[in-house]
Amino acid sequence: MDALKMFFRDQACIVWKEAWEAARLIGERPELGYQEYFAVETLTQLLKSHGFEIQQPAAGLDTAFIARFSGYKPGPRLAFLAEYDALPGIGHGCGHNLIGAASVGAAIALSKSLELPGEIWVVGSPAEETSGGKVILVNEGAFEGVDAALMFHPGSQNATIISSLALDALEFVFLGKAAHAVAAAYYGVNALEALIDFFNRTNRLKDNLPQDAYINGIITEGGTSPNVIPERAVARFYLRARQRKVLNIIRNQVIRCAQEAASAVSAKITWNMFENSYDEMQSNRALAGAFETNLRELGVRNISPPQSAMGSVDMGNVSRIVPAIHPYLTLGGGMNIPHTRDFAQACLSAPGERLLLLAIQALALTGWDILSSPKLLNLAKRELNPRPSGKQR
Known part of the structure; x- marks a missing residue:
């Protein structure tokens, strides 16, 4: 030295x-x-x-x-x-x-x-x-x-x-229509049903992820009462990948899953970044x-x-x-x-x-x-x- x-x-x-x-x-x-x-x-x-x-x-x-x-x-x-x-x-x-x-x-x-x-x-x-x-x-x-x-x-x-892994933090908000869960279920649009379908779709997506890529999500809102068709359901996800360019592809795939799940029940969907990427x-x-x-x-x-x-x-x-x-x-x-x-x-x-x-x-x-x-x-x-x-x- x-x-x-x-x-x-x-x-x-x-x-x-x-x-x-x-x-x-x-x-x-x-x-x-x-x-x-x-x-x-x-x-x-x-x-x-x-x-x-x-x-x-x-x-x-x-x-x-x-x-x-x-x-x-x-x-x-x-x-x-x-x-x-x-x-x-x-x-x-x-x-x-x-x-x-x-x-x-x-x-x-x-x-x-x-x-x-x-x-x-x-x-x-x-x-x-x-x-x-x-x-x-x-x-x-x-x-x-x-x-x-x-x-x-x-x-x-x-x-x-x-x-380290590139990270995106995405929040998805599904919006449906409230209704009595029994007497007028036909009148409602079940946002939670769309959200569960979304999770199922992302789980299938995980089967084809590249190495060191991850999709992890939780439900933060899923309705207010079992007797009411949920008009709002929210999930937050962390998406990770070894490279930003790979993560960008995964993010687009996850967003598409959300859009398809919302469309299947005629719900609306919005998404945002709840943390910095x-x-x-x-x-x-x-x-x-x-x-x-x-x-x-x-x-x-x-x-x-x-x-x-x-x-x-x-x-x-x-x-x-x-x-x-x-x-x-x-x-x-x-x-x-x-x-x-x-x-x-x-x-x-x-x-x-x-x-x-x-x-x-x-x-x-x-x-x-x-x-x-x-x-x-x-x-x-x-x-x-x-x-x-x-x-x-």
Whole structure:
């Protein structure tokens, strides 16, 4: 490890205690998506105390923020992504208190160099667990001019390259006509009957889905009384696939199933997206390679091959427009299951504190690689936007 990287490693150790205090406070006071006022205040005050300029709200979201620190000469714009929302009834069972603190800590560590080029951002993104604040930030242009985006996630293994599933969240509303279920059943149009037919049609559709594609639905409204023909029935579905282009085809097939089911009983059908759509995560291999090299220099030897996550992350939308990584680092012994109270407790324990230090160091060192190596950044950008075949430089 060269002298400058040793400097950043040591700066990470210095800021670690402040970052851990922030992570602990946020972990002990969990807030749901778009309600993370305490978390935002805690993180932005820490950044402000180290000379960062704060923009809040951002992209029209009260609990989103962008913190900026300008270097001492021209260079790239590097963004660390902070998450800080909790899970209902569980708390920080996905470790977002550590994620936010790690990104803030890495940004502060980098800001201490008088040789810093470019600009460091910390982008605070709310509601990852529910509707994907990063999707809104992307759509509102918050990443315009950003050259690379980094974050980490606590997990069961060290994995520098991950993929995730694209996700669409669809709500279907069937509208029929109410009537007495016995005396005037002929007068009614049964919306629930259409909805059940819809589920049957999607179940048949599942038989021909490609690998790593999923259709999961629930009934949220199905009538008010057995004695009344239901005039309204509602279902919500999560549709997932390994690639956005495949998911778009599946979505159209599911919508067609709903339309056919409604038509069969002369009901009406409307549908909407009840959450933001997530794209699949495209881990940038050039940046992931730098992150892995830094992990090894920090003494980490057990690094897994590329992993396919079965869930969905809104960092996927960021990775479609900016070279990005979303590596996982092992929490404790790697035995805690995410989205549980045990995982939330582990994130507030000594293993969580140690993991935070490793994450700050690895993110800071990789951030320095990006800021100081035009070759690395060029490789990352070429990977994101490859030249058309047959054209040469």
